[in-house]
Amino acid sequence: MSWHRRPLCGFDLETTGVDPENARIVTGCVVRFGGGQPSTARSWLSDAGGVEIPAEATAVHGIDTEAARSAGRPAPVVIAEITDALAEDVDAGLPIVAMNAQFDLTLLDREARRYGIRPLFDRAAPRVIDPRVLDKKVDRFRRGGRTLTDLCRHYVVQLNEAHTAEADAVAACAVAWKLANRHPWLKRLDLADLHEQQVHWAREQAEGLRDHFARTDGKQELAASVRLDWPLVPAPPAGVSL
Template sequence: MSWHLGRLCGFDLETTGISVETDRIVTACVVQCGGKHPTQSATWLADPGIDIPEGAAKVHGITTEQARAEGQPAGQVVEQVVAALVQVVNSGIPIVAMNASFDLTMLDREARRHRVMPLTDRVGDQLRVIDPRVLDKKIDRYRRGGRKLEDLCRSYEVKLDGAHSADADAIAACRVAWRIAQQEPAIGNASLDFLHEKQIDWAREQAESLADYFRRTPGKEHQADGVRTEWPLIPHQARAGES
């Protein structure tokens, strides 16, 4: 059976910012859907332990005050999210994550921060990821316009309820992945093992192309060095003082 006709697991985080090394998780969602079974969704609100910048709060709607009053301790949230994803991976279900290298790297760094065993340390090479952003760039490289989740939802005629809430984004990512697989038999009929490996190559090529664009664009040259080519996770490099 084609992978997109089976169970999928959407994963999404909303955070204090866009730095995977220094920012923190605010909300998280792990949702299992498809495969002719009922949708099962788990969501978390964390107290990140730092202030949530006003700009981030405007995106996802969670203020510092709300997170402190209603959120679980961040370490508990991280442990529970990692455990939920371990169960998914061990069941052979692919994780669907829009711009996976952000969410999975953020979760990895938070796990290390709170002394939780990271996902990849627990599941090893069993991890299989589907990234709608990588797939979309591969099949429609020259389409004009943005490549954010809401852009892809418009392009693939997918309903998005409440953009920038973790639960809405997680289920929408699954819907976009399903639609791409339906429209592109080469992707829909590929094995998960093959597709995961190909996305590693495609993501690297896409990142290299972006870096080259920055180098050739006046005023953006400095951004080229910040482009990372690793997918679906940026490897951790211990810094001074870290264990």
């Protein structure tokens, strides 16, 4: 049976910022999607480790510092539970589906290390499906954006309450399912092959972005910030900050 006919583990985080080395988790969700069963979701709200949530982040996901501190649970507890939930699904043979997986999985890794929690990739060997990487591979020259909202529009996937972790996790799974249906060669790959192919595709895509920045006036300094690793940026050595 093709991977897209089996259950998928959808994963999404909403955060304090866009730098996975320093941002903190605000909300998270792990979803079981598909496989002929109703979707189920586990969601978390963190106190963000006590840091202030910038207004620009609140404008995206709707959670401000006061709400996180009053209703959120301690960050180490939330991060441990999210990591456990993902590890359980990986152990059960489910792939992790995450839009822009490099960001979410790297941020979760750094949060785990921050609090002395054993990181996911030290516990398991996840197979990851990233709709963003797949879409860029199958439709490289399509004009327009590549956000989750853009992909939902293009692949006719309903996205209610965008930028809530549960809605985004479910939508990422639905987009991955639509991609497999629209491009049958994707569903003929087994999960190990699909994962390894995405490692190469993501690197090629990142190299293209880096080269674009390098030759574009006013963006040259951004080239050095493009990471080629996928789905996880390796943690810097102890004592080294990025």
